[in-house]
Amino acid sequence: MNEYNTKPIPGFMELLPEEQIEFDRIKSIILDTYEQFGFTALDTPLIERKKTLLAKGGGETAKQVYSVENKNNVVDPSDNRDSELALRFDLTVPLARYVAEHFNDLSFPFRRCHVSRVYRGEKPQKGRFREFYQCDIDVIGRDQLSIRYDAEIPYIIYQIFKKLDLGKFTIRINNRKLFNGLLRYIDESVDFVEVLRVIDKVEKVSHDDFIFMLKNTGLNETAINTLQKFIQISGSAKDVLQDLKALNIEDELFLTGLEELETVSTLLLEMGVDPNYYTIDLSIVRGLDYYTGTVYETKLDDYQNIGSPCSGGRFDDLASYYTDEKLPGVGISIGLTRLFYQLRENGLINATHKTVAEAIVIPVGDENIKYSIRVSNDLRKKGIKVDTLLESMPFKKKMKYASKKDAMFTIIIGSEEEKSEEVALQYRKTGRFEKVRVSIDNLSDKVDDIRKELMAENEI
Amino acid sequence: MNEYNTKPIPGFMELLPEEQIEFDRIKSIILDTYEQFGFTALDTPLIERKKTLLAKGGGETAKQVYSVENKNNVVDPSDNRDSELALRFDLTVPLARYVAEHFNDLSFPFRRCHVSRVYRGEKPQKGRFREFYQCDIDVIGRDQLSIRYDAEIPYIIYQIFKKLDLGKFTIRINNRKLFNGLLRYIDESVDFVEVLRVIDKVEKVSHDDFIFMLKNTGLNETAINTLQKFIQISGSAKDVLQDLKALNIEDELFLTGLEELETVSTLLLEMGVDPNYYTIDLSIVRGLDYYTGTVYETKLDDYQNIGSPCSGGRFDDLASYYTDEKLPGVGISIGLTRLFYQLRENGLINATHKTVAEAIVIPVGDENIKYSIRVSNDLRKKGIKVDTLLESMPFKKKMKYASKKDAMFTIIIGSEEEKSEEVALQYRKTGRFEKVRVSIDNLSDKVDDIRKELMAENEI
Numbered sequence: 001m002n003e004y005n006t007k008p009i010p011g012f013m014e015l016l017p018e019e020q021i022e023f024d025r026i027k028s029i030i031l032d033t034y035e036q037f038g039f040t041a042l043d044t045p046l047i048e049r050k051k052t053l054l055a056k057g058g059g060e061t062a063k064q065v066y067s068v069e070n071k072n073n074v075v076d077p078s079d080n081r082d083s084e085l086a087l088r089f090d091l092t093v094p095l096a097r098y099v100a101e102h103f104n105d106l107s108f109p110f111r112r113c114h115v116s117r118v119y120r121g122e123k124p125q126k127g128r129f130r131e132f133y134q135c136d137i138d139v140i141g142r143d144q145l146s147i148r149y150d151a152e153i154p155y156i157i158y159q160i161f162k163k164l165d166l167g168k169f170t171i172r173i174n175n176r177k178l179f180n181g182l183l184r185y186i187d188e189s190v191d192f193v194e195v196l197r198v199i200d201k202v203e204k205v206s207h208d209d210f211i212f213m214l215k216n217t218g219l220n221e222t223a224i225n226t227l228q229k230f231i232q233i234s235g236s237a238k239d240v241l242q243d244l245k246a247l248n249i250e251d252e253l254f255l256t257g258l259e260e261l262e263t264v265s266t267l268l269l270e271m272g273v274d275p276n277y278y279t280i281d282l283s284i285v286r287g288l289d290y291y292t293g294t295v296y297e298t299k300l301d302d303y304q305n306i307g308s309p310c311s312g313g314r315f316d317d318l319a320s321y322y323t324d325e326k327l328p329g330v331g332i333s334i335g336l337t338r339l340f341y342q343l344r345e346n347g348l349i350n351a352t353h354k355t356v357a358e359a360i361v362i363p364v365g366d367e368n369i370k371y372s373i374r375v376s377n378d379l380r381k382k383g384i385k386v387d388t389l390l391e392s393m394p395f396k397k398k399m400k401y402a403s404k405k406d407a408m409f410t411i412i413i414g415s416e417e418e419k420s421e422e423v424a425l426q427y428r429k430t431g432r433f434e435k436v437r438v439s440i441d442n443l444s445d446k447v448d449d450i451r452k453e454l455m456a457e458n459e460i
Numbered sequence: 461m462n463e464y465n466t467k468p469i470p471g472f473m474e475l476l477p478e479e480q481i482e483f484d485r486i487k488s489i490i491l492d493t494y495e496q497f498g499f500t501a502l503d504t505p506l507i508e509r510k511k512t513l514l515a516k517g518g519g520e521t522a523k524q525v526y527s528v529e530n531k532n533n534v535v536d537p538s539d540n541r542d543s544e545l546a547l548r549f550d551l552t553v554p555l556a557r558y559v560a561e562h563f564n565d566l567s568f569p570f571r572r573c574h575v576s577r578v579y580r581g582e583k584p585q586k587g588r589f590r591e592f593y594q595c596d597i598d599v600i601g602r603d604q605l606s607i608r609y610d611a612e613i614p615y616i617i618y619q620i621f622k623k624l625d626l627g628k629f630t631i632r633i634n635n636r637k638l639f640n641g642l643l644r645y646i647d648e649s650v651d652f653v654e655v656l657r658v659i660d661k662v663e664k665v666s667h668d669d670f671i672f673m674l675k676n677t678g679l680n681e682t683a684i685n686t687l688q689k690f691i692q693i694s695g696s697a698k699d700v701l702q703d704l705k706a707l708n709i710e711d712e713l714f715l716t717g718l719e720e721l722e723t724v725s726t727l728l729l730e731m732g733v734d735p736n737y738y739t740i741d742l743s744i745v746r747g748l749d750y751y752t753g754t755v756y757e758t759k760l761d762d763y764q765n766i767g768s769p770c771s772g773g774r775f776d777d778l779a780s781y782y783t784d785e786k787l788p789g790v791g792i793s794i795g796l797t798r799l800f801y802q803l804r805e806n807g808l809i810n811a812t813h814k815t816v817a818e819a820i821v822i823p824v825g826d827e828n829i830k831y832s833i834r835v836s837n838d839l840r841k842k843g844i845k846v847d848t849l850l851e852s853m854p855f856k857k858k859m860k861y862a863s864k865k866d867a868m869f870t871i872i873i874g875s876e877e878e879k880s881e882e883v884a885l886q887y888r889k890t891g892r893f894e895k896v897r898v899s900i901d902n903l904s905d906k907v908d909d910i911r912k913e914l915m916a917e918n919e920i
Contacts, residue, residue: 005511006557009505016565038816042475043484045474107865123532146851360498
């Protein structure tokens with residue numbers, strides 16, 4: 001019997017029903033908000049041609065990719081490499097392929113969201129997943145895309161994290177053009193990517209090490225001073241923009257970045273985003289070879305151990321490997337599986353109900369089943385989710401079933417209740433156990449009312 | 461540039477946004493109905509240990525399974541076979557593994573739904589998919605499970621297909637015990653599985669061939685006569701049950717099957733299922749080595765070319781390979797990808813809107829953007845999905861964007877509208893193009909009202 005291992009594979013999250021309900025609730029908040037802003041959900045295949053998937057080239061990604069093989073599924077025998085299949089490792093490459101392939105059927109700016117799984121064969125490590133959900137949105141322009149969309153993205157992040165109710169959070173915004181312009185201005189000969197790599201470590205190494213590393217890139221002292229002044233700029237968005245202007249950097253790229261950041265900042269205010277919830281943070285870098293303008297990270301203020309659950313930015317060209325069309329865009333990704341894991345580790349997942357049903361209907365005896373079915377149907381018509389216990393078992397065992405599942409309501413129907421066209425309705429309110437008799441004519445309204453009350457109570 | 465093939469792999473469905481919206485709408489109807497009956501959604505990993513996945517043994521399934529490999533992901537180096545990974549080919553085997561693994565954390569009867577993808581490396585063929593969605597529900601009992609759950613399942617099918625609005629349909633119900641009991645009664649020596657295989661072909665071969673094939677199984681003439689009489693029984697559920705009783709088969713298994721079928725039939729009436737929507741069809745067999753009692757198929761009456769989109773049945777023991785616990789259950793699966801494909805082939809997919817947004821808000825000039833954002837936010841607060849066009853483009857191009865996306869509403873905001881705190885609202889009603897001016901205070905109510913009207917109109 002124990003010949004077969006039934007444990008989920010390490011690095012693959014498997015949830016109990018009560019956890020899954022919470023996971024799905026968070027997923028719905030994200031997806032619903034995306035759709036509220038008119039992002040249409042796509043759902044491309046999980047399997048792609050390996051050659052197409054790895055167009056951008058090898059490195060760590062190629063090592064982490066899962067190969068997929070089936071002898072019946074030889075795609076193109078004339079091209080061996082094209083026949084190799086693999087699981088996608090993100091949702092951006094499939095988006096690029098999709099937009100290139102269906103270009104003529106799409107209208108631009110193209111807005112899509114995608115909430116689905118991706119696969120990376122990472123070394124096993126606590127809190128690292130090999131299968132995980134990403135929740136992406138991107139706006140893709142044809143030839144051009146207004147900087148205003150760069151403001152819409154953090155506005156959506158704001159809406160989502162407000163609804164997720166995980167306490168105060170901060171959206172950190174930067175623009176890569178500032179940095180690149182500054183570097184070009186202070187020392188055109190230096191290796192930009194190398195300097196960016198050092199800057200990315202500012203929070204992780206000591207000050208002396210930081211300066212040492214900067215010197216190693218070849219920057220002279222004046223340059224390092226300007227750079228340091230730049231990185232240390234902080235405060236409200238308004239202050240930061242003022243300090244940046246005061247640097248008097250006469251570089252076109254820098255000034256474009258400044259202007260873009262100012263536009264984003266002004267629009268965020270107009271959109272109604274509380275200025276306490278975002279900062280301009282000049283130390284944010286992100287994906288060195290991908291983002292070209294605005295970049296975002298998010299921080300849960302009360303849970304500093306949780307890394308940025310939501311990051312992204314502006315890119316110049318989405319699909320250069322697959323099409324000659326120029327497709328600038330801006331987008332973000334929420335790493336849902338990891339976020340859920342971290343919230344659970346921090347005791348923030350309140351997984352109580354073991355069923356999606358809001359009411360368990362319990363017929364006391366077999367003779368009460370017909371009436372119980374009628375009551376259940378009435379409730380369902382009102383949009384209440386109902387599990388009718390149809391098994392014949394001792395009453396005590398039936399009540400144990402209800403108590404284990406822990407739905408919001410237990411509805412008990414015996415012959416006495418049936419005769420008077422009533423039910424016994426049980427629920428917990430502010431910790432106390434309530435038990436009332438309700439006529440079936442009033443039941444669905446009553447349940448609907450109490451449900452609203454209880455949900456409001458939980459939100460306090 | 462054309463070095464990379466961007467086409468989806470054959471056998472993998474990839475949809476345009478307007479199709480995806482319809483696909484997701486159907487998926488939501490199925491999932492919402494499952495949840496309405498208290499089936500909690502599970503979401504197990506797509507990848508399983510190959511050895512565990514194929515516990516039941518080889519054959520066609522082993523050939524169709526996709527192997528998955530990544531060098532970093534060696535699960536258990538001490539057991540080579542246990543390190544081999546594969547994509548799941550259905551949702552039932554993962555359920556069995558899940559219930560065995562988490563047995564002590566679940567309460568029974570355990571009700572779960574699962575709407576997700578599975579993978580089979582079939583030979584390429586029109587309308588056959590290698591990646592497809594299955595939408596499953598199962599009720600799993602511990603040691604026992606009441607026959608009443610066998611009635612709840614077709615009740616749920618009934619609710620779903622009513623909502624899907626694909627015209628008249630018929631749920632065909634049978635019970636395998638009838639057949640097995642009958643065979644045992646008329647000729648105990650015959651190979652049951654062989655006879656069942658022939659019976660399964662009754663609609664596909666000529667009458668003479670059918671009799672010939674039956675004779676080949678070793679049945680004598682009297683037995684074949686009884687068998688034929690049995691298969692030909694048809695009519696309303698009530699008539700069929702009467703005719704079955706009239707056969708006077710004195711076999712315990714047969715009589716149990718008859719009683720079960722009668723219970724299911726009676727309960728379906730009590731649940732309020734229109735008797736025109738189901739039949740007892742004694743020719744339904746299904747999955748020879750899996751189902752042991754009630755079996756279901758579904759037929760769309762107006763589209764006979766569409767095979768059963770929803771099938772399932774009762775099984776004696778879910779997880780015998782993984783646990784010693786006896787876990788009887790009953791369930792169904794809807795093959796969503798295939799159903800969607802067939803509906804589309806039959807012209808039944810009405811994919812018009814290219815965006816999930818219900819309203820496109822168009823600022824005439826850049827100076828109208830602030831006001832447009834305000835209007836968009838008001839609408840979103842009312843639950844209306846809004847895409848605000850933030851790109852700067854000529855007005856004509858903006859209107860083309862709206863017309864291509866084809867949302868329900870287009871809302872145009874110029875300086876004139878802004879001054880009088882109004883918007884220009886456009887929509888199509890009974891084919892005609894309507895254009896009205898609405899004050900922003902009334903806009904979200906007005907849009908909400910018209911939306912309800914338009915949705916009712918589409919349902920006629």
